[in-house]
Amino acid sequence: MRQQSILQVVVRGAVIGGPRPLICLPLVGDTRDTVLHEARELAALRPDLLEWRVDGCELVENREACLSLLQELRGCIGDMPLIFTCRIDLEGGMTKIAREQRLELFVAAMATGNVDIVDVELCNGLQFIQAIKERAQANNVKLILSYHNFTETPSEPFLYAKLVEAQNAGADIAKLAAMPNNYGDVLTLLSATNKARNEIIQCPMVTISMGAEGAISRLAGGLFGSDITFAVGLQPSAPGQIPLQALAGVMDVLYKE
Template identity: 35%
Template sequence: MSIIKIKNVEIGEGIPKICIPLTGRSRDEIVEEMKIVKEYGPDLIEWRADFFEESDNLEKVCEMLETINDNFKQNPVLFTFRTKEEGGEKFIMPEDYVKLLKEVSKRKLTDIVDVQVFWYPMNSKELVEELKNMGVTVLASSHHFEGTPSKEAISEALYTMEEWGADFLKIAVMPQTEEDVCALLAATIERKQKSRKPIITMSMGQKGMLSRICGEFTGSCITFAAGRQSSAPGQIKADEMRKVLTDIHEILK
């Protein structure tokens, strides 16, 4: 598995890097949220733009991203618009989704951009390539809030993301049983052994919480933790996450 360095953060080995999402609905809320998040010392910042009440206003989105970048100069910034179909806050037309990703990438307003490659499958490979040519790192993602695919299907999805040229390969699932969690972990280990790209996987909710803390063992290189509030079920508070990951690292040494 390769290591990707963005700003001064090396992602892909050692302790999983902690990414804290910003989920404020207004500019004022996000500004206040950033103050709280800074206290946790995150490795990366994700802006969940689908929470933003003015997300349909491109200029407002770009202005907000500029403010986020100004406040987190040392941290890689991940731009995400999670669609309603994959567990996000808002519906968006595919053409508007693509336009948004291209615009923030072209303006150099984000380090990493999240692309839901199976939600927009018709031209996903071309979109990934175009965004990379604009100079951003592409995180391919797929989210299953209704259940957990088989180990084979998870592994195949991660393989496809890699074949389509994504820099990071991310999949999130919702477990119904303990066996579902094991399927996600087994698929992660399998792809870690075969993939050239960093992998990010998680099993959501209370049942899947184990998957968020064992990435150093399984090969999941980023874990998402809650700052002011969580952006997905099962996220652990960032300060608690840091302690747990450090303790696990000491045990594994």
């Protein structure tokens, strides 16, 4: 039996932190048409969640166009839970967007009722995070606070501290993703996840070791306390993502109730 979160997050009936990790598919299209095509195709696969990486869309700096597309996107996916992510360029964002512009986009998107979860990086700072947190609570939107390192896997104490930082900053879900340079780095991330789950982190977590070496974390991370794993949609949003069907098959074995 896997280690479940003490606290659980429920969005549109999906339980994050429950008996089985959830599978999320990313939408990373660069135009309105490709985003909507992805949405129709991926919604038909029935993942647990979808994530719109709006930073990859050419409309990202046009707020009204983004909100219009968000409305169309919701129409395509129905009642499927949606994570709204405008990733900062410092942590893998596909477009460099001014701080205030990102904040305004998050706030406007949450007010539409079409977003269930937003993903905001810890490196934005407490003032930015608090502004997002206040609007998220007002609109019944859940908050992921995240850390990403596409170069290396920091030490176990560092990773553990990042999860604690996210929880202390008010995250509903704490997230970290790091790039391994060897299989020992993968063990470091899984060990930090296990330690955090057993010692201090009460909210759901998402912990990912990226790249080919880290693939096992996407399959078995839930055994150590990670509550969401990301699979390939029509295009990957991070290195090492596994096709949905392959991931779901392994999870059926690992997390059989």
